[in-house]
Amino acid sequence: MDRGEKGLQEVKFKVFRYDPDKKDGKGFQTYTVPVSKGMTVLQGLMYIKEKLDQTLSMRFSCRMATCGSCGMTINGLPRLACYTLIQELKTRTIVVEPLRNFPVIKDLATDFEEFFSKHRSVNPYLIRIDTHEQEKSNVSYTQSDEEVEKYLQFAYCIKCGLCYAACPVVATDKQFLGPQALAQLYRYLADSRDEGGEERLRPLSDGHSLLRCHFAASCSQVCPKGVDPALAIQLLRRELFLRG
Amino acid sequence: MKEKTVMLLHYITGLGIIVAGGIHLATVFLLSPYHLSMEFDNNPFAVLSVYRNILLAGTLEVLLVLVAFHGFNGLRVVLQELYQGKTYTKAVNIIVSVVAVALVVYGTRTILIAHQLGQG
Ligand code: SF4
Ligand code: FES
Numbered sequence: 001m002d003r004g005e006k007g008l009q010e011v012k013f014k015v016f017r018y019d020p021d022k023k024d025g026k027g028f029q030t031y032t033v034p035v036s037k038g039m040t041v042l043q044g045l046m047y048i049k050e051k052l053d054q055t056l057s058m059r060f061s062c063r064m065a066t067c068g069s070c071g072m073t074i075n076g077l078p079r080l081a082c083y084t085l086i087q088e089l090k091t092r093t094i095v096v097e098p099l100r101n102f103p104v105i106k107d108l109a110t111d112f113e114e115f116f117s118k119h120r121s122v123n124p125y126l127i128r129i130d131t132h133e134q135e136k137s138n139v140s141y142t143q144s145d146e147e148v149e150k151y152l153q154f155a156y157c158i159k160c161g162l163c164y165a166a167c168p169v170v171a172t173d174k175q176f177l178g179p180q181a182l183a184q185l186y187r188y189l190a191d192s193r194d195e196g197g198e199e200r201l202r203p204l205s206d207g208h209s210l211l212r213c214h215f216a217a218s219c220s221q222v223c224p225k226g227v228d229p230a231l232a233i234q235l236l237r238r239e240l241f242l243r244g
Numbered sequence: 245m246k247e248k249t250v251m252l253l254h255y256i257t258g259l260g261i262i263v264a265g266g267i268h269l270a271t272v273f274l275l276s277p278y279h280l281s282m283e284f285d286n287n288p289f290a291v292l293s294v295y296r297n298i299l300l301a302g303t304l305e306v307l308l309v310l311v312a313f314h315g316f317n318g319l320r321v322v323l324q325e326l327y328q329g330k331t332y333t334k335a336v337n338i339i340v341s342v343v344a345v346a347l348v349v350y351g352t353r354t355i356l357i358a359h360q361l362g363q364g
Contacts, residue, residue, distance in 0.1 A: 169325070172325040172326065173324075173325045173328065174328065175328055205246060205247060205248040206247055207247040207250075207321075207324065207333075208324075208328070211247060211248070211251045212321070212325065240248060241248070241252055
């Protein structure tokens with residue numbers, strides 16, 4: 001990193017720019033950003049937006065790896081910009097691009113419509129046979145520690161889409177549900193309070209939704225919340241073969 | 245056949261290839277007349293005597309079926325990932341199945357002929 005004015009270190013941000021309204025609106029633009037200790041990539045981008053170029057578009061909200069909206073490709077890997085320290089990248093130039101496998105709306109902002117529709121398609125909520133009891137009853141559904149343990153890690157998903165961006169199968173097969181939706185499907189299937197059972201598994205027996213996974217496991221590598229979607233997919237596959 | 249069943253068979257045949265391949269190699273290395281046949285270098289038909297061994301010819305046949313299923317199903321999956329569409333999927337399924345069956349038939353015929361010649 002170079003020393004800029006005020007003794008701050010400087011890094012170059014090479015940012016992907018795309019403007020759908022302009023003809024040649026695609027390309028990279030480089031900005032020089034002063035860096036302080038503990039600064040995140042998101043803070044660097046916010047510096048650019050505030051001080052250098054207000055036309056830069058990106059999505060963010062919580063700035064604490066909770067809302068899942070600041071996913072982007074940073075130095076070739078899908079990461080949360082607010083959870084990636086500039087120092088940990090150890091490069092003078094940081095290349096920032098939109099998430100792969102998502103259509104780009106503008107610059108770094110991507111369209112999550114397909115991703116969320118796949119998420120919705122797995123019915124990500126508790127299914128009970130007696131819906132009346134579920135809505136009206138004041139009885140709570142208790143669970144043992146072991147029962148919670150079966151799905152807990154998958155419940156930590158923040159729907160950031162990093163796993164979806166890293167998945168090579170999503171890149172080629174649009175009908176593949178993707179690691180996030182499949183992990184959520186397993187999360188509810190493994191929940192002892194859920195009565196969806198075989199109904200949840202039925203849509204998976206076509207060739208594309210689940211069975212196309214090639215065990216690349218890149219989804220689990222990039223998840224910022226420690227969720228292991230690759231494991232969920234293998235567990236789902238076992239469930240499908242045993243009782244689907 | 246249901247896609248789920250095809251993929252289950254894909255995994256089973258994958259494991260089967262390891263087992264049958266192991267038995268086949270063990271047969272080749274441990275049982276005569278394979279190593280003897282290599283010594284008959286003046287006789288081009290000597291290697292056929294290998295096929296006299298029913299275990300060797302049998303595992304070769306099993307391997308042929310397993311590899312054909314596993315390999316062609318793998319190819320089918322790759323092709324289906326390249327492009328998705330109802331007619332295309334159907335065409336890929338049919339073409340790949342026909343080629344796989346033809347290959348198994350032709351291979352079986354070859355093994356049978358070799359087995360018979362090996363007896364002679
Ligand atoms: S599984 Fe992990 S990477 Fe995938 S959407 Fe959820 S939190 Fe993000
Ligand atoms: S801004 Fe919310 S996860 Fe990064």
